[in-house]
Amino acid sequence: MFSYYLKLALISLRKTPFLSFLMIATIAIGIGAAMTTYTVSYLLEKDPIPSKSDKLFNVRLNSYGPDKPFNISQGKEVPPYILTYQDAINLQNAKRGVQQTPLGNFKMMTRSTEQPITDAKMTSIRTAYRDMFSMFEVPFKFGGAWDESADKDGLEVAVISSDLNDELFNGENSIGKLLLIGDLQYRVVGVTDDWYPVPKFFDYRTRAFNKPRDIIIPFQAQINNQHWTSSDISFQCWKDPEDESFTAVLASECVWVSYWVELSSAAERDSYMDFLVNYSMEQRQYGRFLREPFHRLFDVKEQLVERKIIKDDGNVAVWLAFAFLIVCLLNCMAMMVAKFHSKAGEVGLRRAVGASKQDIFAQFTVETCIIGLLGGILGLVLAQIGLSVTAQLYSHLYAEMLEMTYSIVMMTIVLAVVSAVIFGLLPTLHAAKVQPSSQLKSL
Secondary structure, three states: OOOHHHHHHHHHHOOOOOHHHHHHHHHHHHHHHHHHHHHHHHHHHOOOOOOOOOOOEEOOOOOOOOOOOOEEEEEEEEEEEEEHHHHHHHHHHHHHOEEEEEEEEEEEEEEEOOOOOHHHHEEEEEEEHHHHHHHOOOOOOEEEEOHHHHHHHHOEEEEEEEHHHHHHHHOOOOOOOOOEEEEEEEEEEEEEEOOOOOOOOOOOOHHHOOOOOOOOEEEHHOOOOOOOOOOOOOOOOOOOOOOOHHHHHOOOEEEEEEEEOOOOOHHHHHHHHHHHHHHHHHHHHHHHOOOOOEEEEEEEHHHHHHHOOOOOOOOOHHHHHHHHHHHHHHHHHHHHHHHHHHHHHHHHHHHHOOOOHHHHHHHHHHHHHHHHHHHHHHHHHHHHHHHHHHHOOOOOOOOHHOOOOOHHHHHHHHHHHHHHHOOOOHHHHHHOOOOOHHHHHHH
């Protein structure tokens, strides 16, 4: 019976090609706009590390001066989102979390030892403790994280990205090979596999949707070798360092180190907060932390919201896009009413030869499903075009990020068919109620 209804539906679509195309195009435009907006929103605001997003915390200590808060937002004091060097090291040495790491960064000319100096490129470099790799679930293609001695002694070792490994070492296993960062040789100990957390919750807001940095070295190596790039770091002070030397920067009250801790569970949050308060009170004997102990821990989502990387009040653009879809579906429904009404004579004749209301309902429902399916497929094409345009507009995003996933493709098709059936329900029921006697009299 389904094949019979399918045949009738296809005949009906061929009889009214222009009206059928308008209905399909109307659904496609609505679906395309809605799914483009939804996909961009979904990809940019999804949980970047769902297995740990409630266990990873950005540590904030209210270390600013007694007369000057770090920031005021909506009438409330906001502690710095970065720490002083001495606080970051003190927390690291305390090891009160399951894992913890300070994060620093700088830029420097880099190349392989086989490349001429003219091939050196300015590269953004991350510095961290080895815990970062397991904390942030960094996958490895070759090798792995450095050992604890590299953290402690600041050894010249590096983990590089798969892209940089392709560029410098032709994609081969480069473990043990040398990399020049400035004039210093760093030994490659690991090559990361594809690792693109989106949004990049642990980086600056302006880099949240960029690729992770291509080189990661021990935090202490940055300190030992005095790697410092003022233009690549957020460096804020309530009291200037004693002089311009790197040693003075490290001993100063200037904040520039991001610090992350992993706790065993969200319930450990209060305990770690108590530790932070006690730490700040201990520091008071050295004349530090003279403000109220207004310290904070932000988990991954809280960090993204507070840094205004994502929104926590829903996405207005997505709601507007789906409202536009509803308008399109209402227009499509009006066209269905007109089309099905024009087929009243045909329906009356079918009813007169024995077709039931259920048969008529099933026939038009199949036709509605076909319209929705074709609208969904065309809408998928429009959504892909929309994503391509979006990728060109936001060229700072890497292209692979704005690609539809399999689940979103399936959701698009299902949404188109279900929407068409729901909004086609009224015209279909109206067509099924046609009385054969009234139509036969008019023939």
